[in-house]
Amino acid sequence: MLDDTLLSQLKAYLERVSQPFTLVASLDDSENAAQMRTLLEQIASLSDKISVRFDGTDARRPSFALERVSGPAQHLRFAAIPLGHEFTSLVLALLWTGGHPPKVEAETLEAIRQLDGDYRFEVYMSLSCHNCPDVVQALSLMAVFNPRVQTVVIDGALYQSEVESRQIMAVPTVYLNGELFGSGRMDVEEIVAKLDTGSAQRDAAKLNAKAPYDVLIVGGGPAGAAAAVYAARKGIRVGLAAERFGGQVNDTLAIENYISVLETDGPKFGMALEAHVRQYGVEILNQQRAEKLIPAEHEGGLIGVQFAHGGRLQARSVILSTGARWRNVNVPGEAQYRNKGVAYCPHCDGPLFKGKRVSVIGGGNSGVEAAIDLAGLVAHVTLLEFAPELRADAVLVSKLRSLPNVTIHTNAQTTEITGDGSKVNGLTYTDRASGASHHLELEGVFVQIGLVPNTEWLKGVVELSRFGEIVVDAKGQTSVPGIMAAGDVTTVPYKQIVIAAGDGAKAALSAFDYLIRTPAPQMAEAVAA
Template sequence: MLDQDLQNQLKAYFEKLIYPIELIGNFDGSKASTELRELLTTLATLSDKVQFVEGTDAAALKPSFTIQRVGSTEQVSFAAIPLGHEFTSLVLALLQVGGHPARISDELAQQVRALDGDFAFETFMSLHCQSCPDTVQALNLMSILNPRISHIAIDGALFQDEVTQREVMAVPTVFLNGEFFETGRLSVEQLVTRLDANAGAKAKDAIDAKAPFDVLVVGGGPAGAAAAIYAARKGIRTGVVSERFGGQVLDTMSIENFVSVEYTEGPKLAANLEAHVRHYDVDVINAQRVAKLIPSETEGGLHTVELENGAQLKSRTLILSTGASWRTMNVPGENDLRNKGVTFCPHCDGPLFKGKKIAVIGGGNSGIEAAIDLAGIVDHVTVLEFADTLKADDVLQRKLASMPNTAVIRSAATTEVLGTDKVTGLQYKDRTTDESRTLNVDGVFVQIGLLPNTRFLKDVVELSPMGEIVIDPHGRTNIPGVFAAGDSTTTPYKQIVIAMGGGATAALSAFDYLIRTPVADNQHQAA
């Protein structure tokens, strides 16, 4: 199960273990149990600080296992064979239970330890999901730091009955003390904010107390990361405020056109970007959404960025790299049934629809690729395309046509997603006849492109008719001292490498602005 190279890497990791740990396995007669037993047995051979033990808990999910520090309460659990995207979660859990410190600020760790209450978390995840590891790793870490927090990561593909019973239709889906808690990627910061009623106020006070920046980057995707690195290397005070570091890259399955790297995956690239940014003296303010931009009234003055929690950050220059998010259909039922059958990630949520009928909205490359992937899992896939022809590459269209459990409906305008607690179908209008028709499906995968995250900039910064930030070749917007880069701008070709170049350009332009623009009198007063 683990090849020799991987075993050698794990041996090196296990040298970082401070305390001995036990792998307590719970098995039944299934093939999955046999595979899990093999994995745990192999792990135990790689270090004298790792021991495999047969579990005796009759009520435990099977197969499952717990990683526990010997003689202590630190532990995490998996009802899964955590390979694939969750292999990193496994390695981190082994190391952290074994005493290796996590990369988390002392302040945030103390917030976790101070949480008052008993919190039993369960995360339903998929080994193919790129969003799941962040949530799993955050909750695993919290359960290690605070003995009143427990967590088990459950592979939905292994426990289909649990998935059906709890009506899990998207991953990651988190339950707290047996009740639905949240879906989607969650960070430690976000979880603490949800669990600690005073966390928001504490965060606001800490942010309000920050001194003004020379460069403040709004957004932590490839453009924002590049901008922060280039700015910090100039020796100027640099900050990044981001809702989730990595941005849309975190949802990218595979990357094969990043120059000099033949293949990587979105979460790995995002982690490398953040590590590179943190290598410099950059103040990273994570898990915060920007609500408003208040430009300086005088050139050379301080611009203000107001966050949703009311906190304000000030900076002499701003670099807007807010990226883009999934475009929605904007039809009745879509929002109400999101994560209840309406989803945007075929890789993440596809396994939850095994044996069911689903629809894919969109006939471009992403839509047809999604349909091809899903056809190997679900009972039947119907692609609905608004235009009278598909936009996907011919090779993808031919592949889809060769699959017996697929169909394509052209000139179809989706008008409503049907269902109460979960998706039961959708309605669409035949644009050639104006006839309304119903399609019975259990899931709707929306694949119709991206929209720039610029709504908070409307009537503040010049935007194109598509909502993109209008910039010149230097990354300058229409507001002096405000620059922009990446997928949220009018730069053509939304590609990672282009976004990074745009971020570097914006940072260099911001530095040039700083050295050429006198400091306004009101800035001295504000600082």
């Protein structure tokens, strides 16, 4: 299963295992079970602290559990052969079970241990999904450190019958005690917060008690991270509040055009951004969704940011880098069938549509790339583009047109996504040239039509363009003194990672210039206000 390079790397990691444990497999006579047996035998051969048994009695076959030899009980099972994007999840599960401490905040670990209840999680993932590892690792961590948490990691491709019976059409999808808990990317703090109902109030109180910052950055993507580094290098007090660090870059599969980095992927790049920011001592406040921006004249000379849980932060200057999100088609059926056939990530959810008929809405680079990827998995792809011509790069269009199981319709306006009440069964579009209406019978719809800036909470405070973007000048300054903006959320053209990072640095330098030219308010009075 594992080549010599991976075996060597894994052996080095497993030297950190200090507590013995056993891999207990429940197998059948399938080829997948034979592969799982080989993988587990290879793992056990790399450490004298790890043993393997093949006498498991679990109903899901093939699967394996990680069981401690002594100490608190642990309920963590993989109904999967966790390679691909999930190999890191497997390595971490082995290390944590073997006593190696996780790299999470101490208060997060304590919150996991203090969860009061019995939680049985089932997380469905695919090995090609780059959003799934965060969820798999979070739920694995919870099972390792709280004996009342049970986690089963299930490969949807391996257990297709379960996927079909539960009508799972997007990954990651999580069930808790048999009921749907959530779908999409979630980190451990978010999951714990959903289970611990008092966490929001405690979090709000912590924010309210914090002293004002010199620079507060709202948003943790490339723009926010660059702004944090550049601001912190000036020796001033910097905070960064984000709904999820890394932002939309976490949803990017391959990054091959960030100068000096030959190739990486979104999650790795996001982790590198966070590590760089932490290196400068910036206070990162994750899981914070901003809801209101309060200009300085209403906040005693400081700019205020209020968050969804009621907490509030203050700062002498603020940099807005809240990024953008996938644009919706906004037609009947889209919201109803989201994650029930309507999807936005072909890399994540594509394997769930193997052998089925799907459509892709959007003829730009993202849409054409999605159609090319899906064509290798599904029975047939129909691409719909509103404009008279595809807008993607010529090399991508040429590749798409060469594929035998792809149909392209231009001048096609999607008017409805149809379903049977539980999942997608088709799509209706209008030919804009002839006015004729057509219906496609299919099982999946992938929406790839661009981005919407996350600025709803800023309306009436800073100037926005007709597209909802924050209007900025050449220095990244907004219409409000002391408030800068950077990245995809702004009017700056060409939404690219490298451009967002440069804009973040520029906004930080502008913020520092504003600070040295603007008298500081009386902090005591400002906080009291």
